[in-house]
Amino acid sequence: MNSTRSATMTAADANPAPDWAPTGRTVTLLACAGVLVVGQLYTVLALYHSMARGFGVPASSVAWTSTAFGFAYAFGFLVAGPLSDRLGPRKAITICLIATAATTALVPAATTLAVAVTFRALQGLTAALFAPAAYAYATTHIRPQRRAAALSVVAASLLAAAVIMQVAAQLIGAALGWRAVFLLCALAFLVLAAFSWRILLPAAAHRTVRMRDAFAAMPRLLTTPRLTVLYLGAMTLLGGFVAVYASIALVGPRAVTGSPGALLALRASSLPAMVAVPLAAPLLARTSPVRRIAAAMTTAALAVLAAGFAAASPVGLAVAVFVFVTAVLVAAPAYVEAIGAHAGAHRGSATALYAFAMFIGGSVESQLVGNFSHLGxxxxxxxxxxxxxVGALLGFVSVRRP
Structure with a gap:
């Protein structure tokens, strides 16, 4: 009996059970950090006019602060994915939060728009490390039976940042000024960094990979036909998302933009979707990711079209924006699933390329909205x-592609 017990213990020691992270507090931390990190792209959408007054420039010129952050954030992913794999998710997330606290604190020190744009670019570079590390941590440390829901919550938090941080920036900016928004965010980054180091589990040594191998996989991923289609579709997704909110902030209907209360209500009206879509994740999972992408992108396009015709009615506009945000929240995690399913062993690099495509699209369209704001x-x-x-058509191509 002793020999049998000894053999059993030896086998258990050789193949220890995975050290799963506590789902609740892990997902809560990643979601809060995701809102704060990705929300830095969107805070300025609620601060365009106050920053323009501070720098003595037209509000449309302040759109460069969004573009600079978005481009730096996107290109930062090309290094962030491999770097996250090399450092391990826990260390990468903590370093990201500390570095982004420093770059965020620089923004309110800017005395001209050009300096603010430069600091926003630095902020985008440091923030880029978070998303690949967060997805990698959830994939490797959350129990398999809870992983899909956890990934949906993390993905939803990255998009919820657009609404939550705009609302927070509008309220704080109105009370304390636009510079206080960035100073308070910098402090929040430091608090979250301390929690991340305490709560998150370290990566096992065998899970880290050489950066050279991760970089070498990127050209092959970009030339895989189905992945190429998905990356192009992802560009239109975030591009449209940023463009809708930028156009409301810059040239939205007077009934909304002329009233801070109405503008705040419009931004906050999409918050229920941020809760409903993750709760519906098990139901949505019954449909393949590419079919979800095609359906959600079609719905998003129609909702934005409806927003244009309903602009005269604040309620109608809010309903159209709510449907649009819901569709985007459905499409985003579906892109992550579809890309991961076709990335083989290089999911970290594939996810980094996805995020790169998303934020290139968001940066380009935010600048286009600023340039064409005179059209209305x-x-x-x-x-x-x-x-x-176009994104919807690419989604249907992805569905039909063998």
Whole structure:
């Protein structure tokens, strides 16, 4: 009996059970950090006019602060994915939060728009390390039976940042000024860094990989036909998302932009979708990711089209934006699933390329909205709807591609 017990113990020691992270507090931490990190792209959307007054420039020029952050954030992913694999998710997340606290604190020190744009680019570079590390941590440390829901919550938090951080920035900016928004965010980053180091589990040594191998996989991933289609579709997804909110902030209907209360209500009206979509994740999972992408992108395009025609009614506009945000929340994690399913052993690099494509799209469209703001709200949202329509077509191509 003793020999049998000894053999059993030896086998258990040779193949120890995985050290799973506590799901609740892990997902809560990653979601809160995701809102704060990714929300830095969107805070300025609620601060365009106050920053413009502070720098003595037109509000449309302040759109460069979004573009600079977005481009730096996107290109940062090309290094962030491999770097996250090399450092391990826990260390990468903590370093990201500390570094982003420093770069965020620089932004309110800017005395000219050009300096603010430069600091925003630095902020985007440091923030880029978070998303690949967060997805990698959830994939490797959350129990398999809870992993799909955890990934949906993390993905939803990255998009919820657009609404939550705009609302927070509008409230704080109105009370304390736009510089206080960034100073308070910097402090929050430091608090979350301390929690991440305490709560998250370290990566096992065998899970880290050489950066050279991760970089070498990227060209092959980019030339895989189905992945190429998905990356192009992802560009239209976030591009349309940023463009809708940028157009509302810059040239939205007077009934909304002329009233801070109405604008706040419009931004907050999509918050229920941030809760509902993750709760519906098990139901949505019954449909393949590529079919979810095609359906959600079609819905998003139609919702933006409806927003253009409903602009005269604050309630109608809010309903259209709610449907649009819901569709985006459905599409985003579906892109992550579909890309991961076709990435083989290089999911970290594939996810980094996905995020790169997303934020290139968001950066380009935010700048286009600034450049064409003189056309007014309706022509801009019709153009955004057309771009999302292209994304829907790419989604259907992905469904039909063998």
């Amino acid at each position: 709200f309706f022509p801009i949202v019709i153009g955004v709807s057309a771009v999302l329509g």
